[in-house]
Amino acid sequence: QPFEAAFAMSLTPNLALQLERIRTQVLEGRLEWQETGEEVTHIPVENYASPAVRDAEIEHLFRPLPLIAGHASELKAGQVLANDDYGVPMLLARDADGRFRAFLNVCRHRGMRLVESTGAAQSLASVVCPYHGWTYKLDGALRNRLHAEAFDRHCGGAAEDLVPLPAEERHGLLWVVPAPGATIDVAAHLGGLDAEMPFFGIERLAHFRSVSADYPANWKLIVDAFLEAYHIRVLHKDTIYPFFADAMTATVRFGPHIQSLVARRAGEEWARRPPGAPDAAPPADMAALRELVTPSQMIFPNTVTIFHPDYLSLITLYPVAAGTLRWMHRMLIAADRATPDWMPHWEKTFHLIEEGVFRKEDIACAVGIQKGLASGANRFLTAGRAERGLRSEERRVG
Secondary structure, three states: OOHHHHOOOOOOHHHHHHHHHHHHHHHHOOOHHHHOOOOOEEEEOHHHHOHHHHHHHHHHOOOOOOEEEEEHHHOOOOEEEEEOOOOOOEEEEEOOOOOEEEEEOEOOOOOOEOOOOOOOOEEOOOEEOOOOOOEEOOOOOEEEOOOHHHOOOOOOOHHHOOOEEOEEEEOOEEEEOOOOOOOOOHHHHHOOHHHHHHHHOHHHEEEEEEEEEEEOOOHHHHHHHOOOOOOHHHHOOOOOHHHEEEEEEEEEEEOOEEEEEEEEHHHHHHHHOOOOOOOOOOOOOHHHHHHHEEEEEEEOOOEEEEEOOOEEEEEEEEEEEOOEEEEEEEEEEEHHHOOHHHHHHHHHHHHHHHHHHHHHHHHHHHHHHHHHHHOOOOOEEEEOHHHHHHHOOOOOOO
């Protein structure tokens, strides 16, 4: 599908109301946060520095809840992909029929790691243990044991199959609960956000590139940054701020999930056009919407989506330790633009957003804050009315 046609879907009711709230802020010359009487929020430093809080987050957030482990386009039929993003050795697999599954990346014989991470999926007819050659089908079933007569019974049975993890493919994303024996229901987990997701067309995108790295900062400092637009004017003054209005947002909550629109300069111009004027009508589809605002979502507990004008940044985070985060950034692009003639554009774009904005600004800021917290200067962090997203208590443990 051509890029424009792929996103030809009318706004959801929530997005339409959010966009109208942006228009109201422009026309009235007052931001929503300026109208609220909410009290300033104080967040204890321990939330970002305590090993006990981090351990509670692993137990209550990163083991029982569905987590995004990749995009559907990263895993084709007949492929497997090693994934260590969440502190558990996972093996993602798609069999010849296209069904997505996930397993512990562990041989049932002597516990050897089966597939090494190369950053990309591998096409395999079977998964073969590199230690003794035990072989598994892509549905996890044990297929063969070298010298099977050395064991008490013939191969077969769940006790020798790969340990499955609850897995589901939904909205173009690969979801896994990294705990054997758990259950998964992504729609129930998303709640009202589930009905919003089709509009964004994530399933029609293609994976361009991923980067994964650990940084000396608490993971929630990155989440905090994407829950407010207050910092854009200062932190991003030379990179993205020239394209955005100052701290103008419209957000809606779906339980612990948050969906936001951040107004762009073009959106301010659109809002000021009189009714009936050319280009004054609301945007008819996703492509037009992203010219006026930048939609983003905080998908609880650890995923941030940022829908830039022509690509998606899919960011997932993991607390390696109280003061160490794992940053995973996937850049997803329109499938019809994943062609050689577009590659120079995407290479430049990825470099600008990953290294110029995220790494040198957002991540560097989180690292600087973590150093400041260790100094003991503050007992708590302060979030003002322009940082209302940080008030969400559902997303915090401790």
